[in-house]
Amino acid sequence: MNSPSPLSIMIVDDEAPARARLRALLSGIADELPNTVVAEAANGKLALDALDEHAVDVLFVDIRMPKMGGIELARHLLQSEKPPAVIFVTAYDTHAVEAFELNAIDYLVKPVRAQRLLTALQKIRKPAEAPPSEGTAQALAALQEGARAYLSCHERGRMLLIPINEILYLKADLKYVTARTGQREYLLDESLTHLEQEFADRFIRLHRSALVAREAIAGFEKNTNDETDTQWYALLRDVPEKLPVSRRQWPLVKSYAKHLTS
Amino acid sequence: MTDAKQKTESVSLPDFGNFGVMLRILLGANLFAFGMALARSAASGGEFWGADPVSQYLDLSIRVQPLLILNILVLALVSGPISRWPLRAAQAAIVCFAAASSALLESFFIVMESDAGPSHLFSNMLLAGIVAGLLLYYFELRARAFSPAVSEARLQALTARIRPHFLFNSLNAVLSLIRTEPERAEMALEALAELFRVMMRDHRELLPLFDEVDLCRQYLELEKLRLGERLTVVWEIPETLPDVKVPQLMMQPLLENAIYYGIEPLSDGGVVRIRLNLKDDEIRIELSNPYAGANQSSKTHMIAQEGNHMAIANIRERLALHYDLEARLETEESPGPDGVGEYRVRIVLPCRS
Secondary structure, eight states, X not given: OOOSSOEEEEEEOSOHHHHHHHHXXXXXXXXXXXXXXEEEESXXXXXXXXXXXXXXXXXXXXXXXXXXXXXXXXXXXXXXXXXXXXXXXXXXXXXXXXXXXXXXXXXXXXXXXXXXXXXXXXXXXXXXXXXXOHHHXXXXXXXXXXXXXXXXXXXXXXXXXXEGGGEEEEEEETTEEEEEESSOEXXXXXXXXXXXXXXXXXXXXXXXXXXXXXXXXXXXXXXXXXXXXXXXXXXXXXXXXXXXEOTTTHHHHHHHHHHHHO | OHXXXXXXXXXXXXXXXXXXXXXXXXXXXXXXXXXXXXXXXXXXXXXXXXXXHHHHHHHHHHHHHHHHXXXXXXXXXXXXXXXXXXXXXXXXXXXXXXXXXXHHHHHHHHHHXXXXXXXXXXXXXXXXXXXXXXXXXXXXXXXXXXXXXXXXXXXXXXXXXXXXXXXHHHHHHHHHHHTTOHHHHXXXXXXXXXXXXXXXXXXXXXXXXXXXXXXXXXXXXXXXXXXXXXXXXXXXXXXXXXXXXXXXXXXXXXXXHIIIIIITTOTTOEEEEEEEEEETTEEEEEEEEEEXXXXXXXXXXXXXXXXXXHHHHHHHHHHHHHHGGGOEEEEEXXXXXXXXXXXXXXXXXXXXX
């Protein structure tokens, strides 16, 4: 294969020996398939940070990692404009491997063999390779154990990560969902319904288009301007906004508030 | 046919020297006596003084308790030799002994107080025999339910999920060392071979504590290879280990859990601490590890807890099989800063050499 430029590669694994082994294998096949390892990371969060500084064609990603695992990393990457190729590397995970097979997601099993590695990279080199489909995103979402640790947002070609535990509330406006932290707002490409399901233990629904973090609720206020209709508002920690509570959700929110004060 | 035969052979008499077994005999027989007291008071319809079940029971107790104590003591004394007899013969002998000792005690009572007629003698013998038979039947059923075959199958099912992860990751780590550090790679493969030899062994017997500790060291050495600085192991054990025997693979699966659920999810790792000490003829083993339960979503936490609970339940069951009530396994969780708490497992075992 005569490729114009070598593939730039990032290795993401929390075990240093596993990274060293993959690096050794990659340099072993460099004659047949030119490649350079431009970065290594010990977890998904560090990998996304490193992506700001390095242009990467392919990521080798371990599934089970602290802070941010491989599945969540791949989901964030899928939302970027030109997602790099991701090849999962797993020691033993029949559940994930089944899903990868089913959805044509690239993966290798540990210990990785040089020949398999070469085949996997050659497959990626082929220009006809279809971009990741919606099916891939869904398959990855199904593989995620528990909820994500971060939400991602894209601003001027850059990916920003918002830690879930910093989000005070999520609000749906027409097409977008905004996430509010103590500092600012972020535009997300997510659906409020999905977010509500994924983070059910963290957020509570105030009305049709707003979820608020349970621990961000500071209190409630009754609006007495209108005499015919009483409207309750939730007061939040750290930010001045007041969020209306719908009539339908009020009993639930109120019972939560009671639970809070007791 | 052969299957059924093997089953009978694998079931043995309970260890009559064990406190738990004694307690069960005592409770079982007294329950039976109380049942009889109830039946008697119902039959007599409250016509005379001894009619209410409690006084009936006390009346019976005068006969029952000495008989029980005598039988428990004798069984405890002969428990060693009798366990080597064929099961059925031993059971028959115990039933006969219970009946005979009851007759002996009854005749003693007859001599002491001449009012009891000889008619009691035969019925008491029969009752003692029946109670002994029922209790033996209960112990046999219990032994079958806790048979090693069952718990081993459970162990297999349970560990199948964790062990491959460890095996392949370890092999991967060894492969990474072969070119750069061949000697370390060699040692790691030796440790791995030793670990698998133990895991493929017959797990029913007790082994020296020294061997179990050695196995744990080898296992942790392999994990250290993989996890590097993230794993710190602190041993707090006596310089010379007591010469006692413990169930095989009792500590190692707990350490495996400590690493899989405790250390691996933490990017900075932590300390796995192993404390072992001897106190009043008991071995106390305490394992502790950091635990990032609080800052994770409840679902991830739940999955981890489920996996861990299975291993704990499994070891608890094996301890019950070996020691009945004389061994304990306790777990506790204490919260800590930054959502990283501490998880502890404590095992208390009687000393057996």
